[in-house]
Amino acid sequence: MSFFLHRKTEKRDDRAVNSFVDFVSFNDSKITSNFIGESALLQSDIYTAVRIIAGDIASAKINVQDNEHIYDLLNKKANNSTTAYNFKFAMVANMLLNGNSYAHIERNDEGIVTGLRVLLPSQVVIRESEDDGKVIDYKVTFTDGTKEIDYEDMLHFKAFSIDGKVGKSPLYSLTPELSMLKNGNSLLASFFKRGVNSSAILKLKEATIDNSSKREIKKQFEEINAGIQNSGGVIVLDDTQDYLPIEVNTKVLEMIQNNKYSTQQIAKVFGIPLSRFGQELMNTSDSQQNDIYITSTLNAYIQAIEQELAKLNCCVEFDFSTLRSMDKNTMLAKAIQQNGGNGFLKVDEVRTFYGLDPIGGDGGKTIFVNSASVPLINEVIKNE
Incomplete structure (x- = not known):
């Protein structure tokens, strides 16, 4: 083959x-x-x-x-x-x-x-x-x-x-x-x-410069003023410069974030x-x-x-x-938490859950009830 x-x-x-x-x-x-x-x-x-x-x-x-x-x-x-x-x-x-x-x-x-x-x-x-x-x-x-x-x-x-x-x-x-x-x-x-200075316009008044000079001025300005470390700081300008921040539509940012x-x-x-x-x-x-x-x-x-x-x-x-919370240990814990196991569990099961030794015999097999109630097995015997 x-x-x-x-x-x-x-x-x-x-x-x-x-x-x-x-x-x-x-x-x-x-x-x-x-x-x-x-x-x-x-x-x-x-x-x-x-x-x-x-x-x-x-x-x-x-x-x-x-x-x-x-x-x-x-x-x-x-x-x-x-x-x-x-x-x-x-x-x-x-x-x-x-x-x-x-x-x-x-x-x-x-x-x-x-x-x-x-x-x-x-x-x-x-x-x-x-x-x-x-x-x-x-x-x-x-x-x-x-x-x-x-x-x-x-x-x-x-x-x-x-x-x-x-x-x-x-x-x-x-x-x-x-x-x-x-x-x-x-x-x-x-x-x-980029911080608060994420987007802005820096105007140079009464000046005509080429693109190379613009890039250099932009680079130097961002080195001094941009970034989180410079947020909230003072911006220093001379008479030939005018700084105009551009408002960001925060609704767009909220939409992305949410x-x-x-x-x-x-x-x-x-x-x-x-x-x-x-x-x-x-x-x-x-x-x-x-x-x-x-x-x-x-x-x-x-x-x-x-x-x-x-x-x-x-x-x-x-x-x-x-x-599914259907295993024995989880169900036992849930029954204990809901009502102390009263009417659901045997006495030895409740004792084991709390770290106590089982008592064994018929007493350990009796359905657990609180001290103010009568064990269910006694009620069954009475009715018989």
């Missing part, structure tokens, strides 16, 4: 094409060409979105059926130098930022999985057969050379895919919004950097509730938004991840009970 090198990940191949699209679509190609990959984290809303999704998935426990060793790899330590949390976080973050994330499944001579190691998308080339287009293996570039890794020995998470082989980052759809946001922030930063459109678009693309970005919700509660976020956004990623983890030869399932 013959094969050829499939296109490399976005960092190597697709970026060149998209950079050209950015160039012909926007005036400033430098602003739009750095939205994919790690550099996108310089934008705070992108950083927040990636941190939220990657953090929520990484912190979720993964249940593994009848395989304690794989359970430890996915929940405790992925390899000898990486914790399971950091492994899962890095995999999801790369998937969101680059569209693809890769991890080498390390096995011993007997084929038993010994570790999971994250690879950078820029290291990996997907190779597929020439006749049927199926993925054969992955060619990985290391510092000491290249290595071919079989399809079954590579975890490949894709954020969004058209052909099922290569992923696309959600950031592609945000290029116009991020471009507008960055331009607005640059304008705002430039305004405050702009929520880009944040809303980023939240929409990533499927994250606006409340997680610090914006107030009008018609829905936080719990409702959180449930929608889990069932729609996270579930879509989890289905793809769980199916890819089948390469570990076991059945896995993510547990989001903690994120």
Whole structure:
């Protein structure tokens, strides 16, 4: 079977094409060409979105059926130098930022999985057969050379895919919004950097000078008067000069500073509730938004991840009970906080929560009530 090198990940191949699209679509190609990959984290809303999704998935426990060793790899330590949390976080973050994330499944001579190691998308080339287009293996570039890794020995998470082989980052759809946001922030930063003397006219009375002299006078004037360090200072002029400040429309600056459109678009693309970005919700509660976020956004990623983890030869399932506040410890704490556990919990459960030793026996199994009430079990016996 013959094969050829499939296109490399976005960092190597697709970026060149998209950079050209950015160039012909926007005036400033430098602003739009750095939205994919790690550099996108310089934008705070992108950083927040990636941190939220990657953090929520990484912190979720993964249940593994009848395989304690794989359970430890996915929940405790992925390899000898990486914790399971950091492994899962890095995999999801790369998937969101680059569209693809890769991890080498390390096995011993007997084929038993010994570790999971994250690879950078820029290291990996997907190779597929020439006749049927199926993925054969992955060619990985290391510092000491290249290595071919079989399809079954590579975890490949894709954020969004058209052909099922290569992923696309959600950031592609945000290029116009991020471009507008960055331009607005640059304008705002430039305004405050220049201080109160951000824009003005310096008139030279009864003087005719060339452009070179004008530039020199402008340079010398700004050295003495411009900048934050000179804000509020005294401007010294002679009889031949007249300084006229130009008023800046502060409404424009307020619009830039209070702009929520880009944040809303980023939240929409990533499927994250606006409340997680610090914006107030009008018609829905936080719990409702959180449930929608889990069932729609996270579930879509989890289905793809769980199916890819089948390469570990076991059945896995993510547990989001903690994120839903449905785990035992959270529910116990909530019951205690609401009414001291009265009528909800057993006596030993309440004692354990407060760090006391259980009393055991029937007394420990009795439903806890406060001292002014009668234990429910006594009422049941009476009625019988």
